[in-house]
Amino acid sequence: xxxxxxxxxxxxxEWCRVKGNRVVVGITDHAQDSLGDIVYVELPEVGDPVKKGxxxxxxxxxxxxxxxxxxxxxxxxxxNDPLSDAPETINEDPYEEGWMIQVEVADFKELDTLLxxxxxxxxxxxxxx
Amino acid sequence: MVQRTPLxxxxxxxxxxxxxxxxxxxxxxYEGILAEHAAVRERAGxxxxxxxxxxxxxxxxxxxxxQRLFTNDLSRCQDGQAQYGALCRESGGIVDDVxxxxxxxxxxxxxxxxxxxxxxxxxxxxxxxxxxxxxESDAWGQLALQGPRAPEILQRLTSVRLSSVGTYRxxxxxxxxxxxxxxxxxxxxxxxxxxxxAAADAPRLWASLIEAGRPDGLRPxxxxxxxxxxxxxxxxxxxxxxxxxxxxxEAGLGWVVKLDKGAFMGRDALLKQKEAGLSRKLVGFVLTExxxxxxxxxxxxxxxxxxxxxxxxxxxxxxxSIGLAYVPPALAAExxxxxxxxxxxxxxxxxxxxxxxxxxTRA
Numbered sequence: 001x002x003x004x005x006x007x008x009x010x011x012x013x014e015w016c017r018v019k020g021n022r023v024v025v026g027i028t029d030h031a032q033d034s035l036g037d038i039v040y041v042e043l044p045e046v047g048d049p050v051k052k053g054x055x056x057x058x059x060x061x062x063x064x065x066x067x068x069x070x071x072x073x074x075x076x077x078x079x080n081d082p083l084s085d086a087p088e089t090i091n092e093d094p095y096e097e098g099w100m101i102q103v104e105v106a107d108f109k110e111l112d113t114l115l116x117x118x119x120x121x122x123x124x125x126x127x128x129x
Numbered sequence: 130m131v132q133r134t135p136l137x138x139x140x141x142x143x144x145x146x147x148x149x150x151x152x153x154x155x156x157x158x159y160e161g162i163l164a165e166h167a168a169v170r171e172r173a174g175x176x177x178x179x180x181x182x183x184x185x186x187x188x189x190x191x192x193x194x195x196q197r198l199f200t201n202d203l204s205r206c207q208d209g210q211a212q213y214g215a216l217c218r219e220s221g222g223i224v225d226d227v228x229x230x231x232x233x234x235x236x237x238x239x240x241x242x243x244x245x246x247x248x249x250x251x252x253x254x255x256x257x258x259x260x261x262x263x264x265e266s267d268a269w270g271q272l273a274l275q276g277p278r279a280p281e282i283l284q285r286l287t288s289v290r291l292s293s294v295g296t297y298r299x300x301x302x303x304x305x306x307x308x309x310x311x312x313x314x315x316x317x318x319x320x321x322x323x324x325x326x327a328a329a330d331a332p333r334l335w336a337s338l339i340e341a342g343r344p345d346g347l348r349p350x351x352x353x354x355x356x357x358x359x360x361x362x363x364x365x366x367x368x369x370x371x372x373x374x375x376x377x378x379e380a381g382l383g384w385v386v387k388l389d390k391g392a393f394m395g396r397d398a399l400l401k402q403k404e405a406g407l408s409r410k411l412v413g414f415v416l417t418e419x420x421x422x423x424x425x426x427x428x429x430x431x432x433x434x435x436x437x438x439x440x441x442x443x444x445x446x447x448x449x450s451i452g453l454a455y456v457p458p459a460l461a462a463e464x465x466x467x468x469x470x471x472x473x474x475x476x477x478x479x480x481x482x483x484x485x486x487x488x489x490t491r492a
Binding site for chain 2: 036037039040042058060061062063065084
């Protein structure tokens with residue numbers, strides 16, 4: 001499994017990457033692998049508010065439904081629309097082509113409470129034990 | 130205590146992802162559900178279905194006994210032939226849906242659902258009317274080899290002339306040196322076989338089949354693909370699409386209920402229900418708006434709940450969101466529309482003819 005160092009992670013297995021005044025959000029390699037083949041994704045619309053820790057969408061694999069939780073609070077400014085026709089992109093490339101939303105963040109300090117790569121890897125390991 | 134099939138170690142060693150299903154630790158997938166699904170539709174797949182149970186009726190009263198517990202008509206089933214049907218309670222509620230393999234009038238094997246092994250045995254044994262009823266579930270292993278390449282793969286391992294074993298027929302034979310009941314049955318909508326063998330022989334049989342099928346792209350498959358394959362055919366799943374409170378008429382299994390065959394358990398209730406008319410019917414539907422419906426979602430008409438989704442998935446072969454649901458008869462006709470409540474959002478749905486997936490005929 002791959003967990004890039006430039007990302008921050010949540011215990012619900014989302015990642016985020018700072019890009020100017022925005023944060024790009026997706027799900028981790030571990031999340032896509034546990035879900036299996038992803039066949040459907042439901043994302044918010046541009047302009048929708050999201051709140052840290054609250055659900056902003058849903059991802060479904062052939063067997064399971066899983067909610068997506070926002071790592072930050074803010075306003076959705078871009079949505080990865082091609083995912084609705086090609087949700088398998090999330091399996092294939094979770095950190096680049098498989099991004100989900102971009103959020104204009106109110107307070108970047110929120111990111112300080114998220115996990116870095118080492119802490120996330122440790123968390124996954126503990127979770128599987 | 131979670132149970133294990135004789136192939137449990139084989140699955141774990143092969144890196145399958147294991148989940149609990151009906152009290153069994155089973156592989157849900159090997160490489161991925163979509164790839165396994167496609168393998169069965171296009172080439173071949175091998176499933177461990179040893180969790181299914183086997184209850185055997187023997188003795189001079191075997192046929193007569195089972196006839197009185199089974200909705201289909203075993204007098205029209207020849208020796209060496211299999212028949213699908215339901216076991217019903219007096220109320221008409223379904224104890225289980227099963228396949229009966231008639232070896233002779235004095236020896237019939239009933240293949241039952243994993244979740245119902247004990248319940249079915251207790252039910253059948255308790256109403257046996259003089260037949261000798263044995264629960265042989267632990268003694269048997271069961272493998273399902275399914276897909277268009279299944280016959281040629283299996284033929285390499287057996288002297289049984291498979292071309293003479295028709296659909297829903299079976300014979301005794303050896304496969305890769307393992308004594309089997311070789312049946313042309315399955316739960317995928319594809320050509321294929323189910324092999325019943327001694328539990329201890331199952332790992333050897335599995336390994337031989339995987340090896341023999343390698344050049345054909347045979348894949349080991351898990352329960353995930355088994356579920357999406359059966360749902361594309363609108364094959365019912367006990368516990369999901371039907372249970373003790375639903376009747377075979379409601380579940381759309383009227384074609385295996387032979388009300389004219391003579392007395393059988395549940396017949397009076399089913400006759401009465403047929404005369405009075407059904408209050409709900411199981412139908413196949415597709416979503417015409419985005420989303421995937423799942424077991425338990427409400428069926429809505431004018432915003433009010435009028436039914437329930439019992440199975441739903443995204444069909445890998447069709448790329449559509451498909452499902453089965455109980456709806457009032459007024460909504461059961463092909464082309465009827467209703468909505469499905471997907472986590473608070475109403476998604477439009479349309480009743481369609483089943484099976485959802487129709488096999489392409491070979492050119």
